[in-house]
Amino acid sequence: MHTRVAALTMLSLPAVLAAQTTPVTIRAGRLIDGHGGVIENATIVVQEGRISRVDRGTSRGTGYDLSHYTVLPGLIDAHAHLSWYFNRSGRYHTPNDGDTPVQSMLAMTANAFATLTSGVTTIQSPGSPEDKDLRDFIANGGTPGPRVLTSLQPISSPRFTPDSLREIVRRRKADGADFIKVFASQSIRDGGTQTLSQEQLDAICGEAKAQGLRTLVHAHSAESMRASTLAGCTQIEHGVFATEEVLKLMAERGTYFDPQCGLVFRNYLDNRAKYEGIGNYNEAGFAAMEKAIPLAVAALKRARATPGLKIVWGTDAVAGAHGRNVEDLICRVQDGGQPPMEAITSATSLGAEALGLGNQIGRIAPGYQADLIAVEGDPSKDITALRRVVFVMKGGRVYRWDGERPAQSTASN
Numbered sequence: 001m002h003t004r005v006a007a008l009t010m011l012s013l014p015a016v017l018a019a020q021t022t023p024v025t026i027r028a029g030r031l032i033d034g035h036g037g038v039i040e041n042a043t044i045v046v047q048e049g050r051i052s053r054v055d056r057g058t059s060r061g062t063g064y065d066l067s068h069y070t071v072l073p074g075l076i077d078a079h080a081h082l083s084w085y086f087n088r089s090g091r092y093h094t095p096n097d098g099d100t101p102v103q104s105m106l107a108m109t110a111n112a113f114a115t116l117t118s119g120v121t122t123i124q125s126p127g128s129p130e131d132k133d134l135r136d137f138i139a140n141g142g143t144p145g146p147r148v149l150t151s152l153q154p155i156s157s158p159r160f161t162p163d164s165l166r167e168i169v170r171r172r173k174a175d176g177a178d179f180i181k182v183f184a185s186q187s188i189r190d191g192g193t194q195t196l197s198q199e200q201l202d203a204i205c206g207e208a209k210a211q212g213l214r215t216l217v218h219a220h221s222a223e224s225m226r227a228s229t230l231a232g233c234t235q236i237e238h239g240v241f242a243t244e245e246v247l248k249l250m251a252e253r254g255t256y257f258d259p260q261c262g263l264v265f266r267n268y269l270d271n272r273a274k275y276e277g278i279g280n281y282n283e284a285g286f287a288a289m290e291k292a293i294p295l296a297v298a299a300l301k302r303a304r305a306t307p308g309l310k311i312v313w314g315t316d317a318v319a320g321a322h323g324r325n326v327e328d329l330i331c332r333v334q335d336g337g338q339p340p341m342e343a344i345t346s347a348t349s350l351g352a353e354a355l356g357l358g359n360q361i362g363r364i365a366p367g368y369q370a371d372l373i374a375v376e377g378d379p380s381k382d383i384t385a386l387r388r389v390v391f392v393m394k395g396g397r398v399y400r401w402d403g404e405r406p407a408q409s410t411a412s413n
């Protein structure tokens with residue numbers, strides 16, 4: 001029967017959205033379990049929002065017939081900014097650009113919908129204060145979107161003393177942050193050099209750990225990555241200038257690495273007119289991003305060549321990229337040389353582990369949340385199959401199905 005896993009404690013993983021009591025059967029032509037396993041012809045039974053059984057063979061019966069498709073766990077994007085969007089004038093939204101808070105919120109929900117229906121069922125946002133309401137509304141089933149974990153406002157100013165940084169960490173926790181996001185280096189558009197001292201990073205990541213929170217660190221230069229690793233921070237984002245030495249240190253310390261392959265840079269360049277002239281989106285900034293594309297691919301290759309390094313998948317999706325998240329996984333395989341199954345595992349079970357949700361999401365196995373997507377083709381052989389999503393279920397509720405409805409309604413949506 002039902003393998004009960006640890007009780008849900010996180011706000012962002014609420015009890016089942018649509019608590020169907022009737023089991024829903026899903027027939028999968030091919031099942032990728034999120035942990036490297038494949039079953040040809042499988043039947044998944046979903047009950048009360050969770051996977052209750054996975055059987056070999058496709059039994060007939062009511063439910064969703066995905067026998068012409070590959071079913072895999074919903075993807076987990078460790079780094080996406082749902083609050084970023086293009087405003088009513090077609091420009092990157094900034095405070096005081098004339099958009100109302102309602103317009104901003106509607107744009108966020110549109111980003112959430114585009115992300116979910118593209119097959120990404122969980123995202124981590126590092127972060128913005130608006131995430132909190134979106135996270136909670138999605139969690140309550142009030143608006144469709146991926147599960148959201150957020151840092152709320154990131155910590156970026158190098159002015160604070162270690163004591164005041166510890167205080168900020170505690171305040172974020174009290175405000176409902178799921179984790180802490182910190183900038184240890186400049187933006188790639190400004191050179192990416194270290195901005196916070198070892199002492200400041202020690203304070204932030206040490207206090208977060210004491211408070212039971214993970215830490216995500218924006219770091220491009222090898223020095224800032226090294227300092228973050230030594231401070232015991234959980235995960236390092238970007239790392240365009242990562243060296244073999246610092247990647248080895250990260251592997252030794254168990255620090256997760258979240259490099260981007262290309263989507264974030266290409267998206268900025270494709271949408272240059274919508275960003276240009278705002279902050280560091282200037283000529284030098286765009287030149288730096290253009291230069292970063294081959295550097296990012298090289299960093300990814302160095303990371304993959306580092307034994308034991310845990311590489312998760314985060315796109316850094318901003319305005320223009322929501323719903324196209326999988327392009328960064330495709331880049332990893334096509335440009336970075338990552339085997340497709342390894343890319344899929346990084347975006348499912350390993351991504352879940354990095355979020356501290358390794359026994360909740362990221363796998364198709366009894367007891368796990370029923371976060372399932374189906375695609376045309378076999379993404380373990382042709383990663384571009386991830387562009388052809390036909391079915392999305394999150395927490396047992398169906399948000400997308402391009403085929404025929406089940407003959408008998410199963411109250412799954």
Ligand SMILES: [Zn+2]
Nearest residue numbers: 079081126316
């Ligand atoms: Zn980011």
